[in-house]
Amino acid sequence: MDITEYRFTKEHEWICVEPDDTGRVGLSYYAQVHLGDLVFLDLPEVGSKVEQFGKLGELESVKAVSDVFSPASGVVLETNHNAVDEPGLVNKDPYGGGWLAMIKLSNPSELDNLMNKSEYNEFMKQCEESGQ
Amino acid sequence: MQASEKTPFNKYHHDLHARMGDFAGWELPMWYTSILEEHKATRNAIGMFDVSDMGRIWVTGTGAGAFLGKVLTRGVEQLEVGSSHLDLMCLENGGILDDLFVYHLDADEYLIVWNAGHADEKLDWLSQWLEPNMNVTIKDKSRDTAMIAIQGLAVRQLKILKEVFQLAQFGVTKTHIERLDAYIARTGYTGEDGFEIVSDVPTGLRLWQLFIEHGIKPCGLGARDILRLEAGMLLCGQDMDASTNPFEAVLGWLVDLAHGDFIGKSALLEIKRKGIKRKLIGFTMKDRGIARTGYRITNSGEDVGKVTSGGYSPTLDANIGFGYVPIDMSSIGTHLEIVIRNRIVPAEVVSKRFYKRRR
Numbered sequence: 001m002d003i004t005e006y007r008f009t010k011e012h013e014w015i016c017v018e019p020d021d022t023g024r025v026g027l028s029y030y031a032q033v034h035l036g037d038l039v040f041l042d043l044p045e046v047g048s049k050v051e052q053f054g055k056l057g058e059l060e061s062v063k064a065v066s067d068v069f070s071p072a073s074g075v076v077l078e079t080n081h082n083a084v085d086e087p088g089l090v091n092k093d094p095y096g097g098g099w100l101a102m103i104k105l106s107n108p109s110e111l112d113n114l115m116n117k118s119e120y121n122e123f124m125k126q127c128e129e130s131g132q
Numbered sequence: 133m134q135a136s137e138k139t140p141f142n143k144y145h146h147d148l149h150a151r152m153g154d155f156a157g158w159e160l161p162m163w164y165t166s167i168l169e170e171h172k173a174t175r176n177a178i179g180m181f182d183v184s185d186m187g188r189i190w191v192t193g194t195g196a197g198a199f200l201g202k203v204l205t206r207g208v209e210q211l212e213v214g215s216s217h218l219d220l221m222c223l224e225n226g227g228i229l230d231d232l233f234v235y236h237l238d239a240d241e242y243l244i245v246w247n248a249g250h251a252d253e254k255l256d257w258l259s260q261w262l263e264p265n266m267n268v269t270i271k272d273k274s275r276d277t278a279m280i281a282i283q284g285l286a287v288r289q290l291k292i293l294k295e296v297f298q299l300a301q302f303g304v305t306k307t308h309i310e311r312l313d314a315y316i317a318r319t320g321y322t323g324e325d326g327f328e329i330v331s332d333v334p335t336g337l338r339l340w341q342l343f344i345e346h347g348i349k350p351c352g353l354g355a356r357d358i359l360r361l362e363a364g365m366l367l368c369g370q371d372m373d374a375s376t377n378p379f380e381a382v383l384g385w386l387v388d389l390a391h392g393d394f395i396g397k398s399a400l401l402e403i404k405r406k407g408i409k410r411k412l413i414g415f416t417m418k419d420r421g422i423a424r425t426g427y428r429i430t431n432s433g434e435d436v437g438k439v440t441s442g443g444y445s446p447t448l449d450a451n452i453g454f455g456y457v458p459i460d461m462s463s464i465g466t467h468l469e470i471v472i473r474n475r476i477v478p479a480e481v482v483s484k485r486f487y488k489r490r491r
Contacts, residue, residue, distance in 0.1 A: 036151070036354065037168040039444045040422060058473075060422045062167040062444055063354055065473070091166070 001095040007071060007114035009053065010123065014095065015071035021108050023072055025056065026099040027090055030124050035061040038087035043079040043101055050074060052110045056101060059090075072110050074103040139184035140278045140333045141340055150352060156248035156369070158185040161352035170355035171446050174322055178284035179351035180343050183321075185248040187274045188330060189255070192241045195267040198392075200234060200242060203261055205378065205400070207391040211236045216302045216317055220378055220386045221246075221254070222396035226403050227374035228381065230254055231366070235304045235317055243304075243315070243330070245279070249369045261395065278336025282343060283326030283359075285489070292346060293327065312338055321356065323363025323487050361452065362445050364414065364485035370425060371412065371440040371454050379408045380456065382484070410437065411462040414484030417451035421472040423479070428471040429455050436461060439470060447487050454484060 006014045012031035017023040032038070040060035050056055050070040057068050079101045083089045090098035105111075115123060136159035145152060150161035160182065163170060173179045191200060201207040206219040216235040223229055232246035246254060251274065258270055287293060295307050296316050304317035314331035329339060344350070357367070366372055372381040377400065379387075387400055417423060423442030428435055442453030453470075461468060466481040 034151070036163060037166050039168075040420065042420075060444070062358065063162065065422065065424065088168075 001093075003095050004117055006095070006117060007111055008117070008120035008123070009069060009071045009114060011053075011069045013056075013069055013071050015103075015111070015114070017072075017105065017108070017111060021105040022077060023074070023103050023105055024099050025071060025101045025103060027059070027068065027094050028120070028124075029094050030127070032091045032094045032098075035059065035064070035066060036091075037062045038090050041084050041087050041090070041100070043084060044076050046076055046078060048076050050076060050103065052107075052113065059087075068100065070101075070103065071114055072103060072105050073107050074105040076101055077104050078102040137185075139182055140336055141182040141184065144337075144340060144350075145182070148350060150350075153353070155185060155353055158248055160185060161350070163352040163354045164350050167352070167354035167358065168446055170349060170351035171358050173349040174284045174324060174351055174355060174359055175447060176284070177286045178282060178290065178326075178348050179322070179355065180340070180348045181281040181283065181351055181356055182279075182340075183281045183328065184274075184277075184279045184336070186279060187244070187246045187248065187251045187254070187272065188277050188279065189244040189246070189258070190241070190269075190271045190273055191244060192269050192271070193267040194240050196240050196242050199262070199266060199268045200244075201392050202394055203258060204232075204234065205387040205394060205396065207388055207394060208234055208236065208242065209391060213238060214303055214305060215300075216304050216319060218386060220383060221257070222378065222387075222400065223374055224396055224399060226377045226396045226399035228368065228372045228376050228378060228383075229257060229374060231368050231372075231383070231386070233317075233319060235315070237304065237306075237315065245328075245330075247368045276332065277330055278333050278339075279328065279330050280336060280339060280343070281320055281322075281326060281328045282348065283320045283322040283324045285325055287326050290346065290348075292342065296327065299327075309339060310342060312342075314339065321363075321365055322359035323365070324359070324489055357441075358443055358445065361441050361443055361454070362447050362487035364483070364487075366412070366454070367441060376456075377403050377408070379403060380410055380412060382412050407459075409459055410456045411459050412440070412454055412484070413457055413462050413481045414486060415453055415455065415468065415470070415479040416448075416482050416486075417453075417470065418467075418478040418480055421470070421475065421477040422451045423453040423455075423470045423472065423477075429457055429479075430469045430471060430476065431457075431461055433469075433476070436468070442470075445486060452482075452486050453479075457481075
């Protein structure tokens with residue numbers, strides 16, 4: 001999976017934006033490792049509005065529940081039914097088949113608030129060291 | 133936060149890149165590869181658990197049996213050498229201090245295995261009831277010994293354990309595993325057949341490696357927690373504590389009111405006479421959502437109790453849990469609700485033994 005164009009949040013979500021300002025959103029590999037086996041995804045209705053860093057949905061792993069946040073503002077175009085039916089997809093293929101939602105971006109300039117791949121790698125190292 | 137204690141297997145867990153977490157002050161593996169995989173390994177084959185965090189206390193001397201009869205609600209009068217049973221330590225007011233296993237190792241020699249939490253307080257509590265001339269010695273060997281649990285139906289095909297294939301359920305014996313000395317018992321906390329092994333630390337380390345070489349999958353606390361929940365087993369400190377009495381916790385079978393004058397007896401007699409007002413139940417969720425510890429249980433919108441344990445059961449492919457509710461809402465089939473982050477989700481009271489093994 002080539003993820004060089006992906007952008008990342010500090011909450012370990014990613015977004016991959018197409019030229020038409022639609023963005024595919026998912027969890028980073030690091031996030032799924034730390035959450036452990038996912039067993040339930042609660043994702044927003046198609047058509048609902050989301051804010052950058054606002055709540056997108058909830059994920060239940062075997063151990064705990066956690067919120068997932070949207071990397072950008074916009075309108076939800078689609079959610080990943082395959083992942084809802086089989087949450088383990090998010091663990092198996094977090095950057096590919098385990099994506100969570102497609103969003104039509106309302107303010108593409110917000111992407112500047114996100115980290116690129118190398119910045120995120122650096123950020124992950126800090127997270128590991130501080131044990132988060 | 134206090135620094136976590138480490139079990140003898142700590143380095144092995146790190147070498148396996150386990151996801152480590154704190155449990156009752158101990159640094160332990162939550163999972164190695166995946167909770168679901170580890171759960172499956174134990175239900176379908178074998179899983180190995182580092183359970184060295186549990187306290188191992190030797191109670192010896194000619195007065196040991198009488199002493200345990202005084203501090204335990206079930207007592208050891210009926211417990212033959214080479215056998216073990218689950219028992220409770222209660223406070224004078226009948227509140228549960230801990231649940232524990234007593235192993236009758238030899239004449240005048242008992243091993244207590246209790247939960248990791250509040251180890252020092254429990255030792256103090258025990259010592260407090262010692263009297264001169266009782267001829268009882270209490271020795272905490274938790275840090276001089278290691279403990280491994282090997283759980284799952286396939287233990288019966290594990291040739292290195294062939295010496296103990298005939299061991300009865302709850303039996304305990306001193307044995308050799310590939311010439312290594314250990315105590316081995318047919319006990320566990322997963323609802324599966326299996327063994328728990330107590331040995332000195334170097335032996336424990338070699339046994340761990342031996343089991344790994346035999347292809348046994350190490351499993352973490354995450355799997356252990358679901359396995360015991362599915363099997364209807366309570367976790368002390370979570371499903372019961374000093375504010376709970378054994379009858380509410382459905383552990384009345386661990387209280388033998390006919391045996392001698394044990395601590396908590398008069399309070400427990402009184403509680404039994406008056407009857408209990410609330411009771412621990414098992415429940416399954418009837419709609420999506422996983423109940424977690426501390427979530428509110430409601431009945432037609434009114435608060436009636438709290439979830440003490442909850443999670444996703446891979447065996448049942450359902451979301452299950454335990455909680456306390458008023459006695460008139462505790463019968464099987466009762467409809468209740470669990471409040472999952474402001475969402476009210478229907479649940480139904482069921483037998484708390486969600487999973488029973490085939491034999």
